Amino acid sequence: MKNNLSAEQKLVLFEEGTEPPGSSELNSDKREGSYHCVNCEENLFNSIAKYESVSGWPSFYQSLPNVFETKIDNLLGYERTEYHCKKC
Numbered sequence: 001m002k003n004n005l006s007a008e009q010k011l012v013l014f015e016e017g018t019e020p021p022g023s024s025e026l027n028s029d030k031r032e033g034s035y036h037c038v039n040c041e042e043n044l045f046n047s048i049a050k051y052e053s054v055s056g057w058p059s060f061y062q063s064l065p066n067v068f069e070t071k072i073d074n075l076l077g078y079e080r081t082e083y084h085c086k087k088c
Contacts, residue, residue, distance in 0.1 A: 001088070002039050013039055013088060016073070021056025029058070037085040042067055044085065 011017030026035070035045040035058075044067050045060045053059035068083045 005039060009038055013085070016082065019057075023056075024058055026058040027056070035060075037088060040085060040087045042085055042087045044068070 005013070008017075008019060012019055029050075032047050034043045034047065035050075036043055043064055045063055049060045049062040051059055051061055063083075067086055069086050071082045071084065073080050073082055
């Protein structure tokens with residue numbers, strides 16, 4: 001685990017925060033390869049599963065198996081499913 005995460009990374013990873021839509025450098029990233037957790041470096045996605053969702057966030061139609069845990073929240077008045085790195 002990394003100790004040098006930015007405040008924004010800690011907010012997103014551990015405090016149920018999110019980065020502003022359209023702010024991620026990964027939105028326009030077209031390189032082939034893998035996407036890893038910034039904290040533990042677990043491989044989460046393969047680039048072939050990335051698609052242009054116009055949501056403002058990098059989007060993938062499939063993750064690698066058994067890398068996420070989910071949590072339901074209703075903070076906005078409707079049900080949302082949050083995905084969290086299983087190792088973190």
